[in-house]
Amino acid sequence: MKTRFLFLKPFSLAILIISLSLTAVADDLNHAPEAATGLQKRHDVFAKHAMVVAANPLAVDAGIQMLKRGGSAVDAAIAVHMVLTLVEPQSSGIGGGAFMLYYQKNQAKVETFDGRETAPAAATPDMFIGENDMPLPFYDAVIGGKSVGVPGDLRMLEMAHKRHGKLPWATLFGPAIALSEKGFAVSPRLHALIARDKYLPLQTASREYFYHADGSPLKIGENRKNLQLARVLRKVAKGGANAFYTGKIAKDIVATVQAHPTNAGQMTEADLANYKAKVRTAVCGSYRSYKLCGMPLPSSGGITALQILGILDQFDVAALRPGSTAAVHLISEAERLAFADRNQYLADSDFVNAPVAGLLDKAYLTKRAALISLDQSMGKAEPGTPSGTVSSVLGQDNALELPSTSHFSIVDKWGNAVSMTASIEDAFGSRHMVDGFLLNNELTDFSFNPEEEGKPVANRVEPGKRPRSSMAPTLIFDNQNNLVGLVGSPGGSSIIGYVVKTIIGIIDWKLTMQQAIDLPNFGSRNGPTELEKGSSLEMLQLPLQAMGHTVKVSEANSGLHGIVRVKNGWAGGADPRREGVARGY
Known part of the structure; x- marks a missing residue:
């Protein structure tokens, strides 16, 4: 296979070293199917x-x-x-x-x-x-x-x-x-x-x-x-x-x-x-040539998803096959970094002066991307120090959000x-x-x-305050500011990873909405690397553990529902893990 240079643009020497490491594992494709196994076969509507x-x-x-x-x-x-x-x-x-x-x-x-x-x-x-x-x-x-x-x-x-x-x-x-x-x-x-x-x-x-x-x-x-x-x-x-x-x-x-x-x-x-x-004002950012808009605080979903994608924007994710060790490793490491920041800084903005602009600053995300090694997991990521940080809020919050x-x-x-x-x-x-x-x-x-x-702790209880959420309804626009897609999911704090996976599937891997939704779920919330039980990703346990990941195989019951613009209208996909459908006229 021809070696592919996986960074989009040169940065520091450290990032160059990372990019060369990534080419060494890009060939690890594991022959994984694009869809999670055991799911009812569906087609875009x-x-x-x-x-x-x-x-x-x-x-x-x-x-x-x-x-x-x-x-x-x-x-x-x-x-x-x-x-x-x-x-x-x-x-x-x-x-x-x-x-x-x-x-x-x-x-x-x-x-x-x-x-x-x-x-x-x-x-x-x-x-x-x-x-x-x-x-x-x-x-x-x-x-x-x-x-x-x-x-x-x-x-x-x-x-x-x-x-x-x-x-x-x-x-x-x-x-x-x-x-x-x-x-x-x-x-x-x-x-x-x-x-x-x-x-x-x-x-x-x-x-x-x-x-x-x-x-x-x-x-x-x-x-x-x-x-x-x-x-x-x-x-x-x-x-x-x-x-x-x-x-x-x-x-x-x-x-x-x-x-x-x-x-x-x-x-x-x-x-x-x-x-x-x-x-409220939508929180928006860029990924490749697209603009994405999500929900601002008190939901952490939009900010954290944009952070993950902003970190991954430094890498040529399209060079990695869906379901490969390299793809799961890279995306999970980006998620660790974003979740470390989320748990430290994000809460109801009517009560907490969260450093949102600093967290989404391109220079800051470039520094965070440089912390990723392509052959070794960082384990537990530490929060960064974005501009606008409120030093009095130090507590890492690990509030439990369950997947309803x-x-x-x-x-x-x-x-x-x-x-x-x-x-x-x-x-x-x-x-x-x-x-x-x-x-x-x-x-x-x-x-x-x-x-x-x-x-x-930023997300502590206060009268009249709204608890932090991970809900991540998202709109996707092309470089002409035309709406080209919308997506979201249930799943507690796993929502963020589910939505990120689907966006990467559509933008980087050129999948249809249904194909992107069907991809096995995986990721890290700055804890273990989670792989969807019963999916093709279970075969990645040993190679990921060899890279220092603590791996957890569990149910990943997303409920992704999305729509994308196509030539003559719209195409919709519904998550086969639940009972939803797409219909139109």
Whole structure:
């Protein structure tokens, strides 16, 4: 094989040495297939005018229905999300929060909408510290009212609709109300998650909804109505988000949060009434000849993904085959560096002066790239010192984010687009059901330890603060500023790596959206190098260990849903690891 020079441009002598090392391992292709093994074979779906890709076919149908009626991408997003609240309650819903990126084609403008949950006014930095002055075990914190943040979904969606909706607000709730009243077929994934969750049946309302009288879980294909949710959606359809944030629904939420006998929360009706969604400025950066825009803080997803890609921009990743030892090593090392910075500096920007510009500075990322050895893993990366660093924040935060959540991507007939990720955090959130919907446990995305070495941790709990997230809805633009793609995923803090993998697949490896989504998942969150269980990457354990990696093989249950521009319209891909589909017209 002809040796390829893998750096795009000369930098320091150290980087030149790295590039020569990389050529030595570039031939290590391992003959790995491009797609993860054991997955249902899928093909890209093509549409001329508009497209919806989401986690459940019923939700996709609702979105397409709105688009065909003349609705905007935002209209379709609302309809999709309401149906997901019903049919995929374990992952997202009106009891949680979300981030939305919206692209308005006629103005070539990107807006971001922040519907992240907030801590109640009575929250304290030590609320997840136990009687022994140690952080609570994770599920001791999750189960009950203490973990529940003030939901943000409906306020955010109402704000986006007022700016960009075309159909009446009430119309958008029609499909979800009809399904709630007529019933929907329980999916295999929902059944499996109900069957294995040991906390869900401990909560009375959840037990009554998700289980039969004998304690058995809802069966696959069983018709399940949710008349309580239908009543809530009718109220919100008629009265707007205020019907949720004030009145009986708000009283019911607060009563449930405060009633837990051992782990009560402090949310009040005033917390709900005072919740505000926010419009924020997208965080954008370059990779190769493309511009990428993502969600800013309080989500770390956009910044961290751009850091990873900014580091990899120093290397010719296209010279590496997907699934090779060299590719997994290089990308994982870049991720270690970015996650070290993320855990040190990133938190709600309304509370913390995070050095975002410094973290994304090209000179800084070039220095970080020079720390990568192409024949030896660095193990655990240390955070860098970007310009604008706040020296008083020293604590490395390792808040646990579990892989629930849902993502959908939508393009309407005018070329406007929505990339939206929504969550209630863990599967089934806090396990508490109120009026037919589940309440989140997003406050456990905060650092349980408020201090480290006597210094405050950036992502500590504070009243009114939004916990740091990893959700990474992303828009991709070409060098003429035309929208060419949008993507995102569920998966806790693994979301970042899933999205990065897919972007690299599309840009560097020239794969279709579906092919890029199908690639085996891998990466590092500055811990072990994680390889997707059951994929072709399992064969890389020994060569990676020889390079100093600590390797962990585990489930990597992404839910990537994306759309790319093609010659005569759009092509969509849905992750075969979940139940989503792509449809358009």
